[in-house]
Amino acid sequence: MVVLPYGSAPYPLALAGREATIIEPATLPAPAPLDFLIEDALARPIGRPVLETLVGSRGRVTVIISDSTRNEPRAAFLAAIRRRLPDAYLTIAIATGTHGPADLHSLGLPDELLAGVELVNHDGHRDDGLVDLGVTARGTPIRLHRCVVDTDLVIATGCIRPHYFAGFGAGVKAVFPGLGAATAIRRNHALKTAPRARAGITDGNPCREDLEEAVRAIATPMFLVNGVCGPDGLVHAVVAGDLVRAFRDGAARARRWFSARAPRAPIVVGSDALPVTASLYQAAKIAAACAPLVEEDGALVVVAECPDGIGPLDVVNEKIFRIGVLPRLPRGASIHLVSGLSSELVAGTLVRYAASVAEVLSQRAGRVVVVPNASQLILEPTS
Numbered sequence: 024m025v026v027l028p029y030g031s032a033p034y035p036l037a038l039a040g041r042e043a044t045i046i047e048p049a050t051l052p053a054p055a056p057l058d059f060l061i062e063d064a065l066a067r068p069i070g071r072p073v074l075e076t077l078v079g080s081r082g083r084v085t086v087i088i089s090d091s092t093r094n095e096p097r098a099a100f101l102a103a104i105r106r107r108l109p110d111a112y113l114t115i116a117i118a119t120g121t122h123g124p125a126d127l128h129s130l131g132l133p134d135e136l137l138a139g140v141e142l143v144n145h146d147g148h149r150d151d152g153l154v155d156l157g158v159t160a161r162g163t164p165i166r167l168h169r170c171v172v173d174t175d176l177v178i179a180t181g182c183i184r185p186h187y188f189a190g191f192g193a194g195v196k197a198v199f200p201g202l203g204a205a206t207a208i209r210r211n212h213a214l215k216t217a218p219r220a221r222a223g224i225t226d227g228n229p230c231r232e233d234l235e236e237a238v239r240a241i242a243t244p245m246f247l248v249n250g251v252c253g254p255d256g257l258v259h260a261v262v263a264g265d266l267v268r269a270f271r272d273g274a275a276r277a278r279r280w281f282s283a284r285a286p287r288a289p290i291v292v293g294s295d296a297l298p299v300t301a302s303l304y305q306a307a308k309i310a311a312a313c314a315p316l317v318e319e320d321g322a323l324v325v326v327a328e329c330p331d332g333i334g335p336l337d338v339v340n341e342k343i344f345r346i347g348v349l350p351r352l353p354r355g356a357s358i359h360l361v362s363g364l365s366s367e368l369v370a371g372t373l374v375r376y377a378a379s380v381a382e383v384l385s386q387r388a389g390r391v392v393v394v395p396n397a398s399q400l401i402l403e404p405t406s
Contacts, residue, residue, distance in 0.1 A: 024036065024037055024038075025038065025043075025045060025393055025395070026395075027292075027294040027326050027393075027395050028294055028295055028296035028297075028300070028395060028396065029294055029296075029300060029326055029327065029328050030297060030300050030301075030327070030328025030329075030330055030363070031297075031328060031330065034294065034326050034361075034380075036292065036326075036380055036393065037381065038384075038391060038393075039381075039384070041384065041390070041391050042390045042391070043390065043391040043392070043393055044285055044286065044288070044390070044391070044392045044393070045393045045395070046283050046285050046392065046393065046394045046395075046400065046402070047395070048253075048254025048255070048280075048281070048283065048396055048399060048400055049253075049254060049280055049281075049283075050255075051253045051254075051255065051257075051259055051280060054253075054257050054258060054259040054260075057096055057099050057250075057258055057261075058099060058102075058103070060250075060258065060260060060261040061099060061100065061103045061248070061250075061261050061263075062103060063261070064248070064260075064261035064262055064263040065103060065107060065248070065263050067263075068246070068263045068264030068265075068269065069262060069263065069264035069265060069268050069269040069272055070264045070265030070268035070269060071246055071263075071264040071265050071269075074104070074107045074108065074178075074246055074263075075107055075108065077176050077244055077246060078108065078111060078175050078176040078244075079175070080110045080111070081110055081111070081112065082108075082111050082112070082175040082176060083111070083112045083114070083173075083174045083175045083176070084104075084108060084111040084112065084113055084114070084174060084175065084176045084177075084178060085113075085114045085115075085116055085143075085170045085171055085174040085176070085177045085178070086100075086101060086104055086113060086114070086115050086116070086178045086180065087116045087117075087118050087171075087177065087178065087179045087180060087181075087197040087198060087201060087202065088100065088101065088115060088116070088117055088118065088130070088180050088181075088197075089117075089118055089180070089181055089182075089197070089201075090117050090118060090119045090120075090122055090125040090130070091125060091126060091129035091130060091298065092122060092298050092301075092305060093181070093182065093192070093298070094182075094256065094298060095180075095181060095182045095250065096182075096250065096258060097130055097131060097132060097180070098131055098132055098133060098136060100180040100248055100250075101115070101132065101136045101180075102136060103248070104178060104180075104248070105136065112141075113139070113140040113141070114140065114141040114142075114143060114170050114174065115137070115140050115141070115142050115143070116143040116145060116168065116170050116171070116201075116202055117130070117142075117143065117144050117145055118145065118181075118196075118197050118198075118200075118201025118202055119144070119145045119146065119147065119201070120147060120200045120201055120203065120205075120208055121147055121148075121200070121205045121208050121209070121338075122147075123146055123147075123148060124144045124145070124146050125144055127142075127144065143168060143170045143202075145168055145201070145202050147200075147202075147203055147204050147205040147208060148205045150204075152168050152169055152170075153166055153167060153168060153169065153204055154166070154167065154168075154169045154172055156172075156237075156240045156241065157240055159233050159236045159237050159240075160233075160236065161211075161214065161229065161233045161236075162210060163207055163210045163211045163233050163237060164204070164206070164207040164210060165199070165207070165237045165240045166203060166204040166206075166207045167198070167199050167202045167203045167204065167207070167237075167241075168202040168203075170202070171198060171202060171241055171243055172241065172242075172243060174243055175243070175244070176243065176244050176245070176246065177198065177241070177243050177244070177245045177246070178245075178246045178247075178248060179193075179194075179195070179197035179198055179201075179245060179246070179247050179248070179249075179266060180197060180248045180249065181193035181194070181196065181197045181249050181250070182249065182250040182251070182252045182258065183249050183250065183251045183252065183262075183270065183273040183274055183277050184252045184277060184281070184399065185222040185223060185277070185281050185312070185398070185399065185400065185401050186222060186308075187215075187221070187222050187307075187308050187311035187312060187347070187398070188212070188214075188215035188220040188221065188222075188230050188311070188347060189220070189228070189230050189231050189234065190220075190221070190222065190223060190224045190225040190228045190230075190231045190274065191222075191223070191225065191270075191274045191277060191278075193249045193250075193270065193273075194231075194235075194247065194249065194266060194267070194270035194274075195234050195235050195237075195238040195266050195267070195270070196234060198238045198241070198245070198266075199211075199234055199237045199238055200212075200234065203237075209342060211230060211233050211234060211237075212230070212342065212347075213346065214229045214230040214233055215230055215346060215347040216346050216347070216350065217229045217230070222311070222312060222401045222402075223278050223281070223282065223401035225271060225274050235266075235267060238266065245266050246263070246264065246266075247262065247263060247264060247265065247266045247269045247270060248261070248263045249261065249262050249263070249269065249270060249273050251273040251276050251277050252277065253277075253280050253281075254280060254281055254396060254399045254400065256296075256399070259276075259280070260273065260276055278401065281399060281400050281401045282400075282401045282403070283400050283401070283402055283403075284402075284403050284404070284405045285316055285392055285402065285404065285405060286316075286390075286392070286404065286405050286406050287315075287316050287317065287318045287321075287392075287404045287406055288316060288317070288318060288321065288389065288390045288391060288392040289317075289318045289320070289321040289322070289387060289388070289389035289390065290321060290322050290324065290383065290384065290387055290389060290390070290391045290392070291313050291316045291317050291321065291322070291323050291324070291391070291392045291393075291394065292324045292326060292380055292391060292392070292393045292394070293309045293310065293312065293313035293323065293324070293325055293326065293393075293394045293397035294309065294325070294326035294327065294394070294395055294396075294397060295308075295309050295327070295395075295396055295397055295398045295399065296396070297328075299327070299398045300326075300327035300328050300329065301328075301329065301330060301331045302329050302330075302331040302332055302333060302334045303327070303329055303332075303333040303334055303339055303360065303362075303364075303372060303374070304333065304334025304335070304338070304339050304343065305327075305334075306325055306327035306329060306360075306362075307339070307343045307344060307347065307348050308397075308398040309325050309326075309327060309397040309398050310323060310325050310344075310348045310358055310374075311347060311348050311351060312394070312397045312398050312400060312401075312402055313325075313394055313397050313402060314348065314351035314352050314356075315351070315402055315403060315404050316392050316394075316402055316404055317352055317353060317356045318353065318356070319353040319354050319355050319356065320353075320354070320355035320356060321353070321355075321356045321357075322356070322357055322358075322359055322383055322387055323352065323356060323357070323358045323359070324358075324359045324360075324361060324377065324380055324383050325358060325359070325360050325361070325362075325374070326361045326362075326380060327360070327361075327362055328362055328363045329360075329362040329363060329364050330363060332364070332368070333364070333368060333371075333372060336371060336372070339372065340371075340372060340373050344358075344372070344373040344374070345373060349373065357375055358373075358374040358375065359374065359375045359376075359377040359383050360372075360374045360375065360376060360377060361377045361378070361379055361380055361383075364376075366378075
């Protein structure tokens with residue numbers, strides 16, 4: 024019996040004697056306390072002076088944090104920044120990208136950290152509050168919230184973990200697409216069709232390079248504070264300093280921790296924990312991660328409860344699966360969704376409804392590869 028992360032409860036998977044390979048992430052030593060890791064990184068920034076020298080004691084500082092689609096220690100980041108800049112005028116901007124305004128209660132921020140700050144709950148679907156800073160060489164409009172322009176310093180927080188087409192999350196992604204206009208973000212995301220727009224790739228990744236070019240157009244000084252997660256979801260390191268140099272250092276560490284290799288198989292079962300399994304929109308990351316391991320005419324089974332539903336149907340179908348996931352599959356392969364969604368709802372998507380993993384297994388022969396934490400891994404085939 025294999026117990027898969029799924030949603031509100033685990034999903035038990037019985038393989039019934041089938042030949043199977045279970046891909047488990049690397050086991051890392053227990054990390055040092057998070058507050059120590061953050062303070063150590065702030066004391067030794069990469070490519071930038073220490074934070075306190077970058078802004079006057081009464082300067083304006085915009086701190087960007089993630090929304091609840093990312094599991095991150097927002098409160099710890101903010102507390103460390105406030106200790107370093109106790110007299111700064113803080114604006115906290117929530118990087119929601121195309122997701123729409125965040126539920127503030129889901130962010131885990133105590134009232135004392137929000138006292139006296141201005142809060143920007145970004146909505147990339149609205150025009151008010153946005154500024155235009157030109158267009159990138161690849162045609163992406165640099166259109167984002169003015170809170171990164173009308174300030175003396177921008178501090179981008181987040182956690183570095185694999186991202187299926189930007190290489191890794193975090194880095195400049197907090198600024199753009201985090202605070203970008205939805206239409207501009209979609210233009211950048213169209214670059215996911217490029218062969219090097221893949222998990223674990225930063226240099227030569229057109230999506231990542233386009234984002235970094237967009238952020239370079241912002242004249243405001245910037246500073247990075249990023250956790251480096253391990254496959255266990257814990258922060259095992261923290262990097263601080265220059266938005267690109269410090270991020271690259273953290274990404275190099277993460278790449279070693281998240282990489283895994285396995286043979287291709289006719290059936291691949293991938294799952295993950297919340298918030299990745301909250302909707303089909305997010306669970307696409309599981310499918311994209313597992314796609315390299317599927318054989319021709321094979322089946323990829325995504326196990327995700329999806330309590331929040333599918334997401335915007337046209338976006339999920341056309342902008343995510345059509346251009347970002349299906350092209351990664353070999354010829355004849357199909358995606359099957361095991362979830363809490365009805366067959367009628369799933370019928371409107373580009374994936375197939377499955378009542379259970381057992382149902383798919385009963386219809387197909389051959390070896391099975393199971394990836395319990397798929398979106399947390401950089402998967403490469405051994406054959």
